[in-house]
Amino acid sequence: MELSYYVYFLTIFVLTITLTLNFLFFRHPKSPSPTNLPPGKSGFPVIGETFQYLASGWRGHPESFIYDRIRNYSSYIFRTNLMLEQTVVFCGAPAHKFIFSNENKLVQSWWPSSVDKIFPSSNQTSSMEEAIKMRKMLPNFFKPEALQRYIGMMDIIARRHFDSDWGKNDYIVVFPLSKKFTFWIACRIFLSVDDPKEVERLLERFNLVAEGLLSLPVDLPGTPFRRAINASEMIRGELIGIIKKRKIDLTEGNASPVQDILSHMLLTADDDGKFMTETDIADKILGLLVGGHDTASSACAFIVKYLAELPEVYHGVYNEQMEIEKSKAPDELLNWNDIQKMKYSWNVACEVLRLAPPLQGAFRSVLVDFMYEGFSIPKGWKIYWSAHSTHKNPEYFSDPYKFDPSRFEGSGPAPYTFVPFGGGPRMCPGKEYARLEILVFMHNLVKKYKWEMLIPDEKIIVNPMPVPEKGLPVRLFPIN
Structure with a gap:
């Protein structure tokens, strides 16, 4: 970069x-x-x-x-x-x-x-107050028992992602592809949006929001902050269109009340018996989609970096994942028991999160x-x-x-x-969600490829998330 x-x-x-x-x-x-x-x-x-x-x-x-x-x-x-x-x-x-x-x-x-200029609340409350409301709503979706049903879905998306986005060339740039992978999962689980073209179009605008989120708050044309505000307004409009269609689908029985977070928000009243407006739901989904993919995408990219630099660590992950793969029937999807066997792989991911934490700190x-x-x-x-x-x-x-x-x-x-x-009452409620998508990514990565970095010792910069300075270009070597 x-x-x-x-x-x-x-x-x-x-x-x-x-x-x-x-x-x-x-x-x-x-x-x-x-x-x-x-x-x-x-x-x-x-x-x-x-x-x-x-x-x-x-x-x-x-x-x-x-x-x-x-x-x-x-x-x-x-x-x-x-x-x-x-x-x-x-x-x-x-x-x-x-x-x-x-x-x-x-x-x-x-x-x-x-931050309130990028995520303005339709209720005229602060981002802090809106976050408190969201934390009350999310735990049921992010409990391990609830997330288990998403593992197979994550595995399907990972297979499609590696086939379509990694399998075309022997040279790729990892970081934008890792963002696409985690954003695809977030769109599917939060909104039931699964069309790769629609996901990619939304992601382009979400990248502008993420870049401007903790940039210098200079609201002038051309600055990252102004681009983030403009992008958030455009995304909010598209989300309202998705919400309107979902309301019709729920009324006509073409959507399930429990299929994703969007349905839950439309059908759940607050403590006063009031339902959220379409604009209010769009505000919250916008924040969820930004937070729901940035952390894991950064971790996935740096896992690729460190596994390329440390062959002995790569082989440890490869051996563990291939033992799991050998236990599966052809085309059988990953499940909760498989995830629990990925102990060494998660240790590797944790060491990546230690050296390049997506969350640098908080106020x-x-x-x-x-x-x-x-x-x-x-x-x-x-x-x-x-x-x-x-x-x-x-x-x-x-x-x-x-x-x-x-x-x-x-x-x-x-x-x-x-x-x-984080930690304490403010521990990220999506920690287990991030663990699952990171491990599903690692499983599909090492069973398909070896790779080498094209820029040795590529620098990690923070802006405000850690990113590889040049996006982490690598040369792929497919594994039969």
Whole structure:
């Protein structure tokens, strides 16, 4: 992925001017300065250290923003200014435990206000409030017992995907294809959309949304943020068309009330007995589709990368998957028992998620003043917890940059050190869903191909998800 630093510096300049004018002419009443704050600095006026934070990911070393400051301040807790907010960064397993254990007590989930422009709620509520509603609705779909019925469907899509998108050439670019695979599954399970052409057309617009989601919030023509807003509006219109047709199909008995999340949303009332509007459902499906494929697509791409670089790991995965394949009848689909046998493959996937976590970290808003490690954490400030503060920390993972799936054998890593899906009440409800599609991908990948990377040691950049800088081109060698 080519990144123009000229464009980013120009964006920073425009953002600084815009926000400074806003700050000068529309400033809010100043709150008293708290005492005994964690060490740190606020960086540039208004924008703080947001550029340094984003640039560390563009350079391929997102953890450097965290570890440079831990080293400079001799503290695992430090303050900064990110996304235009006074922010305290919490690092390390004890900090993770504290944040996850105090969800909705001392802190609550928070997103930059720019996210609400991309995902505007038809109810005029914040993205945080909408996410709370969604978390109440999703568990029944993402429980292991509910997901079991989707394994065969995932296997069918994987077979079609590898035949149609990998089997045409001996040279492919992995990352866009891994996104297509996971998005195809999300469209099928959430919306019962299964036409590859329709999936691909939707994916082009969803990619624009994902790229702009945590970009600099500069709402000017041509910026990633403006492209994301435009794309989300177009997708929302298409989703409303799908919803209208589903309502008719449900009325006429041509669709099942339990066939996917869309049917469930149309037929489920809230605590007050009210049903969601078409626009409200479109808003929520939009968010689900973005979140439902990005995490797993990143993991799938980097599994390809690490298996190419580490032949002994590839052979371990291959041997495990071929034992499962040999136990199956011709054309028999994968099932829940097969998934449970993929222990080494999942250890490999977890090590990929440790080294290249799709979720770099997350923000929380402070609900009340509190003290932590002797420092004052003021109400209204934001907290950012970082996966890299434990994933690449030798205190928790010896030789942290070495790829070692054995870390996940037995009881695995210590609690709160491996957090690719968050933790506590805010643990990603789609964790098991992601595990299934990643393992189904690995099974179909290694039984069909060996491959070699065409760009050795291709850099991983973060923008805001980890991606291979050039998309991970590989040469395929089909296995009979």
